[in-house]
Amino acid sequence: MLPETTVVKATSDTLLKAEKQKRPANMGQIIRWLLLFAGGILMVLPITYMISTSLKWPHEIYNLALIPEEPHLENYTYVLEDGRFYGWFINSLIIAMITTVSNILFDSLVGYTLCKFRFPGRYIVFIAILSTLMIPTEMLVIPWYLMSQAFGWLDTHWGIMFPGLMTAFGTFLMKQFFETVPDDFIEAARIDGLNELQIWWSIAMPLVRPALAALAIFVFLGNWTAFIWPLIVTNSVEMYTLPVGLSSFGDEADVQWELIMTGAAISTIPTLVVFLVFQRFIIRGVVMAGLKG
Amino acid sequence: MANLSLRQLIKRFDKTEVLHGISLDVEDGEFIVLVGPSGCGKSTTLRLIAGLEELTSGEIRIQDTVVNHLEPKDRNIAMVFQNYAIYPHMTVRRNIGFGLRTSKLSKVEKKARLEEVAAILDMTELLDRRPSQLSGGQRQRVAIGRAMVRDPAVFLFDEPLSNLDAQLRTQMRLEIKKLHQRVGNTIIFVTHDQVEAMTMADRIVIMKDGHILQVGTPSEVYHLPANTFVAQFIGAPSMNMLPARVSQGGVKLASGTVLDIDVPSTQDRNVILGVRPDDLHLTNDSALLEGPVTVREPLGAETLIYVDTGGDEVIAKVDGRHPPVVGQHVKLTASTEELHVFDARTGTAVI
Ligand SMILES: Nc1ncnc2c1ncn2[C@@H]1O[C@H](COP(=O)(O)OP(=O)(O)OP(=O)(O)O)[C@@H](O)[C@H]1O
Ligand SMILES: [Mg+2]
Secondary structure (H helix, E strand, O other), X not given: OHHHHHHHHHHHHHHHHHHHOHHHHHHHHHHHHHHHHHHHHHHHHHHHHHHHHHOOOHHHOOOOOOOOOOOOOHHHHHHHHOHHHHHHHHHHHHHHHHHHHHHHHHHHHXXXXXXXXXXXXXXXXXXXXXXXXXXXXXXXXXXXXXXXXXHOOOOOHHHHHHHHOOOHHHHHHHHHHHOOOOHHXXXXXXXXXXXXXXXXXXXXXXXXXXXXXXXXXXXXXXXXXXOHHHHHHOOOHXXXXXXXXXXXXXXXXXXXXXXXXXXXXXXXXHHHHHHHXXXXXXXXXXXXXXXXX | OEEEEEEEEEEXXXXXXEEEEXXXXXXXXXXXXXXXXXXXXXXXXXXXXXXXXXXXXXXXXXOOEEOOOOOHHHOOEEEEEOOEOOOOOOOHHHHHHHOOOOXXXXXXXXXXXXXXXXXXXXXXXXXXXXXXXXXXXXXHHHHHHHHHOOOOOEEEEEOOOXXXXXXXXXXXXXXXHHHHHHHXXXXXXXXXXXXXXXXXXXXXXXXXXXXXXXXEOXXXXXXXXXXXXXXXXXXXXXXXXXXXXXXXXXXXXXXXXXXXXXXXXXXXXXXXXXXXXXXXXXXXXXXXXXXXXXXXXXXXXXXXXXXXXXXXEEEEEEEOOOOOOOOOEEXXXXXXXXXXXXXXXXXXXXX
């Protein structure tokens, strides 16, 4: 809400000024637009190359022209007819969906508990969870691998997804959002006879829906595009996730970029769907997260 | 039979004690108002009764059951919060219905009860709206409805009107009072607005710093305040307080005027004489107090005049039609029975 009103105010101010001195205001406007435009191009360019490459024949992929010489859909036919692609797609979908649901449930449970209950050690627990944010994935991969090996989780769905079932970031995010739920709601519900789990589920959760939508998108995208850990924990081609599978297109000598790009283009579809479904929440969510710091 | 009884309630948050022994008996159907300045422990008392806060020591009985260790939902109470706390993601119907979750009524009876309450509160057409589509007063009514459906032994209200604008507040005040006359449940109502307290209460409980200072009907606390704090807290503008000394034959003011008031002989010599602005009248005869008018505040029917009586400024409420002008020398008097005498050291009423 806030940025919007500021923008409206800014433009009306500019209009007022423009009446007096037209040129400087317009120059400022033009520079702003140019900067935004440049930023937009920078973001869209890689995606354009991805799609453009997926329409090229192998011999022209190192030709950086945006428009393919002879655009064609053979790559799509090839990827979609290659049986492996579906398997990877399904693997990725299962993992991204389960981790998303799991994060929504458990991050918010822990976040809610840390936010709304007073118990000894609560602060220490919170700091401990937060501090894990400082450890990069690359460092965790080895312990995860040893763990998976010990438990026999290597090369299984469970092995791929267990590290992402809960995240410190999600817990932190949810804790911050539950701060915005007034205690009165919770106490009213207690008087109305709900138990603590029911209060969490039927009172607190609906009130933080924007945060849940944002979290769902973050987690889904994160797991959908995850590469390093799935690459390490999987062995058999059938267990690959999409990013791992796509990178394996072609043999060592000859990377088939046009096929990888085709697969990548197809694999953006679910992320688009997820985003379109949740976007009306996430935009609000990001604004709120911004205001809350 | 006492409907609610509090025995020596003590509440500590960590090391700070905020309630120092609250005792109160409330009759069935009484409308009790807790008043006091901010931070005096009104909300804490209410939350202890509701079971939202754990008692440090003492005993709470509701309908002769000790409820110290009962969950809020098992205490047979309902609470209305300052910011309504109606669930924004549910319709009015579901919000009110929520109050019936734990009830043992059948589905049909529940529905009938819900509709009855909606009718009493004049909300039947609003049942399918969401809170965001309601005005502040309507939201507050939903909150009251949610409490009402349960038909609790005790209603608890924590400053339910303080978020409303002045006009709506007056209107809701009346509605709550009518509602009480109609349903007859016991009500404990917290406010720091003394007008609300006076107009609504059967009995007023005045609190300060975690103590109860006085319990009484609006008339009792107005006419027989137990101490200077109550005297000044109740009534607007506040009671004038004048330092005085006990002397032969009565009480002697700083101005030298001697008043014919009987003070117990055991009384310390230093006292405070209290007189309400409403009880001071203009006179031409012998004056209790006199001096020039320094400020005039017209209120319409009446006008407040501030009179400099040689050191102490007193406020008097005079007729609004022909008030004295600023600078005019006025004489003020009051009948002896309207005068209050307090001990200067302890502040407690002497007579
Ligand atoms: N959870 C708490 N932890 C520590 N101290 C508290 C807590 N709740 C209340 N207090 C303290 O207890 C005292 C009484 O608070 P309470 O909320 O009962 O006041 P009140 O009379 O309702 O005031 P107000 O009119 O401002 O609502 C205050 O000094 C307050 O700081
Ligand atoms: Mg309070």
